[in-house]
Every structure is written in C-alpha cells, then in structure tokens.
Amino acid sequence: MTIRLNGEPFEIAGPVSISTLLAELKIDPRQVAVERNLAVIKRDRYETTMIGEGDEIEVVKFVGGGSRDC
Amino acid sequence: MTIDSLVIADKAFRSRLIVGTGKYPSHTIMRDAHRAAGTEMVTVAVRRVNLTDKTKESLIDYIDRQSIFILPNTAGCYTADEAIRTARLGREVGLSNWVKLEVIGDERTLFPDNVALLEATRALVKEGFVVLPYTNDDPVICRKLEEAGAAAVMPLGAPIGSGLGIQNPENIRIIKDQARVPVIVDAGVGTASDAAIAMELGADGVLMNTAIALARDPVAMAEAMKLAVEAGRLAFRAGRIPRRSLASPSSPVEGLIGAGAPARS
Structure with missing residues (x-):
C-alpha cells in the first residue's frame, strides 16, 4: 500500500501498526512523536493503531533550535 | 537576600536564564555551554x-x-493550526505539557502574528498546556495573552537573532509592571550587558540562543550570560538610584582643607 510519510509517498506492505512502521524505519519510538491524519497517537497506542492505504503519517523528533532562526 | 526562584506555573527554577539548542558548532559545545550557563x-x-x-x-x-x-x-510555524499541531507533537515527544509558543507573521523580521498567537494560546490553554508565548514588546498584547491563560509572557527585546539588545526598555518595564505572570525577555540579546539590562528592567528571566551559540567562544559567552543575568537580577532587587542630570558628590563637603580661606579670585 502507499501512505504519505513526512510529506512523501511511501510504500509499505500493509496494513501495519505504528510500532511495525517505526521498527521498519529503525526509529526509537521513545524519541519521536507520531501523527496519523492530523491526530497525535499516544505512545502506548502504537501497537494497536493501524495504518491503512492513503494515511498521512508524520514522525517528528526534537532538534536544536531557539527560535525561528534555528 | 532570600532564595529568589523563577516560578512558572507549578515549577521553580533557580536559574533565570533559558537557553536554546540551535546553531551551536557541535552537540558537545552545546552541552558545555548549557553547563556554563547554569541553565535549568x-x-x-x-x-x-x-x-x-x-x-x-x-x-x-x-x-x-x-x-x-x-x-x-x-518555531517556524506561521499559522495557529500549525503551532497547535506542533505543540501537541512536542508534548508527545517530551512528555510534558509546556510549550514555547511561536506563531511567526513575517519572514524577514520574524515578528509574531499576534492575532494567531492569541488564538493558539487560547486553544492550547484549553487543552491543558502551560503556554509561554513569544510576542512583541507590546503591553496590550502581553495583557491579552495573560488574560488568555499564558503562564508567562515572552516579549522580544529585538528581532530574533539580531543581537541588537533591548530596543524598547520602557515597554519592557511597563509590561513587567502590569503583569501578574513572569515576564521573560525572549530574543534580541547580543551580549552580556543586554541580558543585564533586561533583568535590571525587572524581567523575570531571559531566553536566548544565537548570542551564545554563535559567539566566538560559546561556552565563555554562556558563563558571561549567567553572570549578567544574576548581576542584573541582583541590581533590580537592590534598587538602583534615581537618575539625575547634575553631579552629587560622594565625599563629604564638610572639612575640606582650605575651608574658610578667602575665595580664589
């Protein structure tokens, strides 16, 4: 299936849980936050929240910054 | 003097210097600068x-x-919706409900869009966030943000990254006089004296990034900023003398030698 991941089309065999997606991407779930179709998914729901065809997924983390000048 | 903590919402901080994490030459220099700044x-x-x-x-x-x-x-958000989304994501990464709220209204000056900022502040306060909005040095918008439930107000001293220092000291003083929440001067500091001035004006704290991160020696500048914030705070609490236009001698005028002698012609 095709999803949008951080604004780009992304192919993954699915449907998959958010946990599985993060594992495939080798991302430590403790260092990120995930949004599915504009709604933040709580970390304890990663196992049970499924991603389907066409879903828009954002995976973000903290980066250096003070203000907009970062 | 008694213990002088900065209290925002339910948290007390001994340090009144809040520091950014961007633009440092390396992560290790950033870590060392944070230590030197004594920031919490x-x-x-x-x-x-x-x-x-x-x-x-x-x-x-x-x-x-x-x-x-x-x-x-x-940072980097240009609409209330983007800022609200980003705040929610930040809460999930960091597992705290605090947010430094920025809604930028102009790319060149990075001045805030105060209409959108106020809207985002209201929405996030309703969701239980502790909101610290970055705003202009405008007493009216600061009052409105406080009324909207902001836990502190963060007027700029000068444009972000400009290093121009406190451009409108009287406004900072007015904002502090009226505020019932902490006032943090956010952005515009260039060097230690700017931070001291902000604190002498009565600000409860100073937030800076570029002035430390892009200094030739960020760790040394971080220490300078720590000392400046402490010095400015102490001076504010000590109560400065009023300004006067003419001199006032520091030494007694009685008992000068030659007193009573005929005036020189």
Whole structure:
C-alpha cells in the first residue's frame, strides 16, 4: 500500500501498526512523536493503531533550535 | 537576600536564564555551554525525522535531563493550526505539557502574528498546556495573552537573532509592571550587558540562543550570560538610584582643607 510519510509517498506492505512502521524505519519510538491524519497517537497506542492505504503519517523528533532562526 | 526562584506555573527554577539548542558548532559545545550557563530550561524545536539519514546523533543525548527541563517550541510555524499541531507533537515527544509558543507573521523580521498567537494560546490553554508565548514588546498584547491563560509572557527585546539588545526598555518595564505572570525577555540579546539590562528592567528571566551559540567562544559567552543575568537580577532587587542630570558628590563637603580661606579670585 502507499501512505504519505513526512510529506512523501511511501510504500509499505500493509496494513501495519505504528510500532511495525517505526521498527521498519529503525526509529526509537521513545524519541519521536507520531501523527496519523492530523491526530497525535499516544505512545502506548502504537501497537494497536493501524495504518491503512492513503494515511498521512508524520514522525517528528526534537532538534536544536531557539527560535525561528534555528 | 532570600532564595529568589523563577516560578512558572507549578515549577521553580533557580536559574533565570533559558537557553536554546540551535546553531551551536557541535552537540558537545552545546552541552558545555548549557553547563556554563547554569541553565535549568532549554528550548528545542520539533521537526520531521530525516528518514534517509538516521545516522545523526540525537540532540536529546546531549541534554542533561536530570538538571535541565526541556521546553518544546513551535518555531517556524506561521499559522495557529500549525503551532497547535506542533505543540501537541512536542508534548508527545517530551512528555510534558509546556510549550514555547511561536506563531511567526513575517519572514524577514520574524515578528509574531499576534492575532494567531492569541488564538493558539487560547486553544492550547484549553487543552491543558502551560503556554509561554513569544510576542512583541507590546503591553496590550502581553495583557491579552495573560488574560488568555499564558503562564508567562515572552516579549522580544529585538528581532530574533539580531543581537541588537533591548530596543524598547520602557515597554519592557511597563509590561513587567502590569503583569501578574513572569515576564521573560525572549530574543534580541547580543551580549552580556543586554541580558543585564533586561533583568535590571525587572524581567523575570531571559531566553536566548544565537548570542551564545554563535559567539566566538560559546561556552565563555554562556558563563558571561549567567553572570549578567544574576548581576542584573541582583541590581533590580537592590534598587538602583534615581537618575539625575547634575553631579552629587560622594565625599563629604564638610572639612575640606582650605575651608574658610578667602575665595580664589
């Protein structure tokens, strides 16, 4: 299936849980936050929240910054 | 003097210097600068994970979370909706409900869009966030943000990254006089004296990034800023003398030798 991941089309065999997606991407779930179709998914729901065809997924983390000048 | 903590919402900080995490030459220099600054709160941005390059070290590994509270920001957001989304994501990464709220209204000056800022503040306060909005040095918008439930107000001293110092000291003083929440001067500091001036005006704290991160020696500048914030705070509490236009001698005028002698012609 095709999803949008951080604004780009992304192919993954699915449907998959958010946990599985993060594992495939080798991302430590403790260092990120995930949004599915504009709604933040709580970390304890990663196992049970499924991603389907066409879903828009954002995976973000903290980066250096003070203000907009970062 | 008694213990002088900065209290925002339910948290007390001994340090009144809040520092950014961007633009440093390296993560280790950032960590050392944070130590030298004695800061207990640093602000971080929320950005997409780079899916093609995951080799980069994590910023978080260079922040001592035992002594430093992480304040996510919404830097780079241009609408209330983007800022609200970013705040919610930041809460999930950091597991705290604090946010340094920025809604930028102009790319060149990075001045805030105060209409959108007020809207985002109201929405996030309703969701239980502790909101610290970055705003103009305008007493009216600061009052409105406070009424909207902001836990502190953060007027700029000068444009972000400009290093111009406190451009409108009287406004900062007015904002402080009227505020019932802490006033943090956010942005515009260039060097230590600027931070001291902000504190002497009565600000409860100063937030800075560029002035430290881009100094020739960030760690030394961080220490200078720590001392300046402490000095400015002490001077504010000590109560400065009033300004006067003419001299007032510091030494007694009685008992001068030659007193009573005929005046020189």
